[in-house]
Amino acid sequence: MTTETRSAPRNETRTGFEVLLRAGFPYEKTLGMRRITWYPIDIALGKEGRIYCLRRGPFEVGGVICTINWEDEDLGQIVRPPRPGDGSGLEGGWVWPVGIVCDADERLIVSDESEHSITVITREGEVVARWGEHGSDPGQLDRPAQMAIDGEGRLLVVDTMNHRVQRFSVEGEYIDGFGSHGSGPAELDMPWGIALDAEGCVYIGDWRNDRVQKFSPSGEPLLSVGLSGDGEGELNRPAGVAVDEHGDIYVADRGNDRVVLFDRNGRYVERFLGDATISKSGRVYLMANAKVLRLRDMCTLEAGKRFRAPASVRIDSDRLFVADFGFHRVQVYRKEAYPLRAADVMAHPGAPNLETV
Amino acid sequence: MADERRKLMAHLMRRVGVGATADELDELVERSYEEFVEELLQAEASSDPDRDLLDRYLPTSTSPEVPTGWASRWIYNLATGRRPLREKMALFWHQVFATAYFKSSHARAVVAQIDGFRVNGLDNMRQILLDLSRDPAMIHWLDNSENHADAVNENYGRELLELFTMGIGSYSEEDIKAAARAFTGWTFTQPIPFYPYSIGDTAFTFEEADHDTEEKVFLGQTVVNGEDVIDVIVQQEACARFIARHLYNFFVADEQPVPSWSATSPRDPEAVDVLTEAFVESDGDIRSVMRTLLNSDFFKAARFQRVKSPVEFVGGAIKLAGVTPLPDRSVARLSQATILMGQALMNPPSVEGWHTGQEWLDSGTLIERVNFAVDQVTDTSKPGIASIVARVIAAGDATPEELIDRCLSLCGPLEVSEQTRATLVARAAAEGPLRVRQGAIEAAEGRIGHMLQLIVAAPEYQFA
Numbered sequence: 001m002t003t004e005t006r007s008a009p010r011n012e013t014r015t016g017f018e019v020l021l022r023a024g025f026p027y028e029k030t031l032g033m034r035r036i037t038w039y040p041i042d043i044a045l046g047k048e049g050r051i052y053c054l055r056r057g058p059f060e061v062g063g064v065i066c067t068i069n070w071e072d073e074d075l076g077q078i079v080r081p082p083r084p085g086d087g088s089g090l091e092g093g094w095v096w097p098v099g100i101v102c103d104a105d106e107r108l109i110v111s112d113e114s115e116h117s118i119t120v121i122t123r124e125g126e127v128v129a130r131w132g133e134h135g136s137d138p139g140q141l142d143r144p145a146q147m148a149i150d151g152e153g154r155l156l157v158v159d160t161m162n163h164r165v166q167r168f169s170v171e172g173e174y175i176d177g178f179g180s181h182g183s184g185p186a187e188l189d190m191p192w193g194i195a196l197d198a199e200g201c202v203y204i205g206d207w208r209n210d211r212v213q214k215f216s217p218s219g220e221p222l223l224s225v226g227l228s229g230d231g232e233g234e235l236n237r238p239a240g241v242a243v244d245e246h247g248d249i250y251v252a253d254r255g256n257d258r259v260v261l262f263d264r265n266g267r268y269v270e271r272f273l274g275d276a277t278i279s280k281s282g283r284v285y286l287m288a289n290a291k292v293l294r295l296r297d298m299c300t301l302e303a304g305k306r307f308r309a310p311a312s313v314r315i316d317s318d319r320l321f322v323a324d325f326g327f328h329r330v331q332v333y334r335k336e337a338y339p340l341r342a343a344d345v346m347a348h349p350g351a352p353n354l355e356t357v
Numbered sequence: 358m359a360d361e362r363r364k365l366m367a368h369l370m371r372r373v374g375v376g377a378t379a380d381e382l383d384e385l386v387e388r389s390y391e392e393f394v395e396e397l398l399q400a401e402a403s404s405d406p407d408r409d410l411l412d413r414y415l416p417t418s419t420s421p422e423v424p425t426g427w428a429s430r431w432i433y434n435l436a437t438g439r440r441p442l443r444e445k446m447a448l449f450w451h452q453v454f455a456t457a458y459f460k461s462s463h464a465r466a467v468v469a470q471i472d473g474f475r476v477n478g479l480d481n482m483r484q485i486l487l488d489l490s491r492d493p494a495m496i497h498w499l500d501n502s503e504n505h506a507d508a509v510n511e512n513y514g515r516e517l518l519e520l521f522t523m524g525i526g527s528y529s530e531e532d533i534k535a536a537a538r539a540f541t542g543w544t545f546t547q548p549i550p551f552y553p554y555s556i557g558d559t560a561f562t563f564e565e566a567d568h569d570t571e572e573k574v575f576l577g578q579t580v581v582n583g584e585d586v587i588d589v590i591v592q593q594e595a596c597a598r599f600i601a602r603h604l605y606n607f608f609v610a611d612e613q614p615v616p617s618w619s620a621t622s623p624r625d626p627e628a629v630d631v632l633t634e635a636f637v638e639s640d641g642d643i644r645s646v647m648r649t650l651l652n653s654d655f656f657k658a659a660r661f662q663r664v665k666s667p668v669e670f671v672g673g674a675i676k677l678a679g680v681t682p683l684p685d686r687s688v689a690r691l692s693q694a695t696i697l698m699g700q701a702l703m704n705p706p707s708v709e710g711w712h713t714g715q716e717w718l719d720s721g722t723l724i725e726r727v728n729f730a731v732d733q734v735t736d737t738s739k740p741g742i743a744s745i746v747a748r749v750i751a752a753g754d755a756t757p758e759e760l761i762d763r764c765l766s767l768c769g770p771l772e773v774s775e776q777t778r779a780t781l782v783a784r785a786a787a788e789g790p791l792r793v794r795q796g797a798i799e800a801a802e803g804r805i806g807h808m809l810q811l812i813v814a815a816p817e818y819q820f821a
Contacts, residue, residue, distance in 0.1 A: 034552055039416070039417055039420075041416065056416055056417065057417040058417060058422065058423070060418070060425065060426045060686075060688075060689030060690075061689050096686060113414070114686045161683070190413075207413070208409070237412070237413070254412075255409070255412070276554070281553065285552055285553045286552075286553060292550045292551075292552055295550045298547040299547040299548060299550075299557065300546075304549045304554065309412075309416070311416070325416065325420065326419070326420030327554040327555050328555055329554055
């Protein structure tokens, strides 16, 4: 996978811009297929174009990491099946895996919301550490969900049922945390997703409050976006969240089967409904299956392009990766935007204006 | 009197749901029976507010490709939902209009059918049959998509009359042919196939060019299309009587297996007469028939006259043990438990559905049932069991007889034979009276937990 940016740098700084000229955000590619990227609940983007899809299912317990690349090649799986009665030792399997991130050494870190555990493994699947103690005290976990790694290599874990975010070392040493239960400003209700921006600010998918909240690195509330619903700028049980170099906020609006984009100020920009085409692996399958080819020719295909319960969004430079959970694939979009300086644009008029020429 | 009232409310909740906890019964005994029945009948069909929790923690069941995860959700909803009769009516119609996943491998269509029963399960029989006849899962299951104007397939027409509405003996072969011709052209849109991504949804569609538009004679009346056939069916007393007997079998007391109905009299002919009359008088309104049934003396007197189906058994056991509002991984295993007991939801063995009553029980399924129930009550930290233990202890020291009676009362109340009671009392007496003084609480909790295990292993616990 190439990772060069298409955003023409008309400005020296990407965060200090005045206005973002949004040239487009076209769909680019579909990766994976059923049985390969089955029920992807989260994605981690590794080095050399490796894409780690954390699979939840296909049954009600268990999970697998499937590695693919930009060419849609299946690079193998890491399987850790749950074992009845296993403890919390290094041999414990995944029951309800939900989040995955890569650290700087491309170790994979997986959270399990049934076992209240975090597993650290090499990309070959060797277990490095498994930690996590069920509870509500500082450092304990109750249904951990998505995670993020900050600029200092520390692991931020969304601690869903404690309605907070906690910071740990990757090895599991507790550092600090913030968040409390509720629906008021700065409060959280069963959060799921997390993302960090370049300044270390923390964006939380505040799942049961149908919003995304932005906090400073120390946990001060900075911004809240989203209201309950299915209209513009509204969210229905948002899952994963991501933020890009322009401060744009992406939300896997799972209950509405879409991804929603807000700008750095929380203004609704647009939504993505899904535009899937047939992936390379999918084409190989189709060309060898006469029955499926015939049946596809008999049906309308539009619904098959759309997202179904997307669970996670991840950013790699100007690319947006969406874990299209219900359709067992990853859809990729590519942003084309140009940051502009204050000198390039009119001063903000303070009100909408019908005189647009 | 108060005890009888509690038993009656518990009976009602076993039939319209999977039972009630002692705390729920405390509230229900304060309410008017008839008003509560009306509330159950009028409950909206909308989904429960905690549906999002199931979507989150059983995510594959939200995009189902196999029925097991969704079946687990359904059982969980039966035990936790606020509209138990809606769920129970869906289970009833699933038993009557048995449609299986194994033929189509299209779980979304099968799930959509059950969702339809949740919505229309108490509606007029016409609407229920119309929705059924337009249901893609049913159309595929009984080959109506292969029923063409120039090549009639009689499968749906035959089963509609034989197994779904009237039973053998109420129609002729010519009526089957006429019904089948009336449903020609009733088919569904082609869904996107499973591979390479996932199955798409499907919907009913009427192919007019493939429909036999000629007039037909069906049960002595002139009909053209499927709607006409349904109208004529619902007018038949045979339909009223057939559905009445199904409702009696499911909600009141075990009947003979359906295939033998044409040769055997109902267990309680007068009760079936009453339900038949309610059907006829209401022009096939199922809510009216259920109102008559639930308020009838024969229903109120029919305590423990049905063997619990596996779904009722599992749902009832987890309700007794106490279900936390947050689904955990044990929820995912509920459908597997019922499969081991002989009931794979959305995968009935055939279009006849499951054979019920005593046929649920054999040496293998009985062991599965007992083991499951004992497992549920073994953990005294579970909220339902902890509540029972606390209530027994709060009532103070107890003789072995008092200990057993308290436990039986809190497990239902469960009514047992003298022989069962004597066995339980003898077991309790082996450890003497129950002492709940400080320092003896832990031992008391252990004894009560053990008694609960014995109670759910008793023969009477198999009945609803």
